[in-house]
Amino acid sequence: MVSLMCSLRHHTDEVSCCAFSASLLATCSGDKTLRVYNTADFSELPFSPLSGHGYGVHCCCFSSCGSYLLSCSTDGSIIVWSSETGDVSAVLQHPGRSPLRVCALAPDSSLLLAGACDGTVALWDFHSKILRRCSAVSEASVVACCFSPCGQMFVTGCTHGDLRLWDVDISLLHAEKHAHDLGVTCCNFAPLFKVDGCCVEFRLASCGQDSQLKIWIVSQREGAACVVKLLHTLTSQSAPVLSCAFSSDGELVVSGSVDKSVAVYDANLGTLLHTLKQHDRYVTAVALSPTMPWIATGSMDRTVNMWRIGDGDIGAAVESRQAVCQGRKLPGHSRLLLADWSEEDVQTWLCEEGLEKLVSVFKANNIDGLELSQLDKETADELGIESVGLRARLLRRIEALKAEQSGSEAPDEFLCPITRELMKEPVIAADGYSYERESIESWIRGKNKTSPMTNLPLQTTLLTPNRSLKMAIARWKSSSSF
Secondary structure, eight states: OEEEEEEEOOOSSOEEEEEEOSSEEEEEETTSEEEEEETTTTEEOTTOSEEOOSSOEEEEEEOTTSSEEEEEETTSEEEEEETTTOOEEEEEEOTTOOOEEEEEEOTTSOEEEEEETTSEEEEEETTTTEEEEEEEOOSSOEEEEEEOTTSSEEEEEETTSOEEEEETTOOEEEEETTSSTTOEEEEEEOSOOEEETTEEEEEEEEEETTSOEEEEEEEEETTSOOEEEEEEEEOOOSSOEEEEEEOTTSSEEEEEETTSOEEEEETTTTEEEEEEOOOSSOEEEEEEOSSSSEEEEEETTSOEEEEEESSSOOOHHHHHHHHHHHHHSOTTGGGSOGGGOOHHHHHHHHHHTTOGGGHHHHHHTTOOHHHHHTOOHHHHHHTTOOOHHHHHHHHHHHHHHHHHHHHHTSOGGGBOTTTOSBOSSEEEOTTSOEEEHHHHHHHHHTTOOBOTTTOSBOSOOOOEEOHHHHHHHHHHHHHSOO
8 A cells, every 4th residue: 555645846947857765755856956854754854955056957866875965957066065964065067068857866875877868978987076077978969868876887868768888987888779768767776786696687677758667677797797587577557657766676667657647566476566646747857755654845836745555554653654744745725826725725735835924914814815915914914913923934834835836827838948937038049949048048148059859959049039028928917916
């Protein structure tokens, strides 16, 4: 049995990746931030969210000891964060400034790998932060990569559908052509491997736009070439599969799909164990805790769902943790416009934002969503909120809430594909897509002569104002509550 523990609803754009350490959960998003939670009660750490990337964050991962959190972005950088303080420890830039789609650390955290839109991978010595090599491994964008459990090999996957196995000197060991029609989306090695005499055997999961999850056996005998054999092709999901991950013991493999479902399989037998359906949009990220029976799933619906794998006999500690999470999530009203919130919705929001002291005041004055949206400094004074700090914090939270709801209600076509922010001066580029002028001009100035959407060369850098789209955005803003 797999049961939903709680939903984390703090990102303001699609969730792109989830990652666990022994005691923390990290999530990243197109909203350019990372959020970090304590897995003891799923409370957000004081220094979260982490902001430092100029564009959306595609991938995040922890070092083996859990001391560092890494993230990569369309801005072409990897940021190394301290997991204890949230401080930036280092910033590594792709040599060609190409947008980075994925990053991975070797199991012992000695090497750092990043895959880029220009078909290259960059490999750094993680401890010294010195770039060892940057090599072309594909003619298409590298969107997936992972190290083998021994740390002596890594796999790359690209948008053309190939899987390729490399040694740490970036010498090709094996190429699996067209592993996934229309493109690979994710790949992941099982943490454990088997040694039989002079032969070592690994399990590799990959998924793609062909709506399939595949499990491969990667084996190598001393002095011989690597052999890659297909073990299972899993087809329970009806649309492209965007993410996959093994459990820490390698017994389970989990995948998330465009069909909004999460599939849990027996990795050895290839049988479907559970189908989880709680997200409202594409499931873009899955991760499994190395220490607890938990699954984290992230989606384009901006939520991260936490699931418990078990037989349903949840002990007192888990029940307590579940109660905490239920108190933190915003049930139902998070999808309503602020003006439609009830008094109870407002009081729940106050608790979620750490403003419990104000619940009795708001309850006594019957403050609902409409009144909350109109609350200002003068109204706060009239309510008798004397603490300057508490009053200022309340007003900041209200403004953030209004800004978040305004952005979350915007149709996707009104958002710039690069920044995922509402466009002010939309322009049409040579690829036919519309972008915020400042963002696409910055993209082109940064020597990115390819389309941010298709990765194909832009035939011209000429930008044409999209006046009809600008008028449509203006009409939407004027009719919006905010």
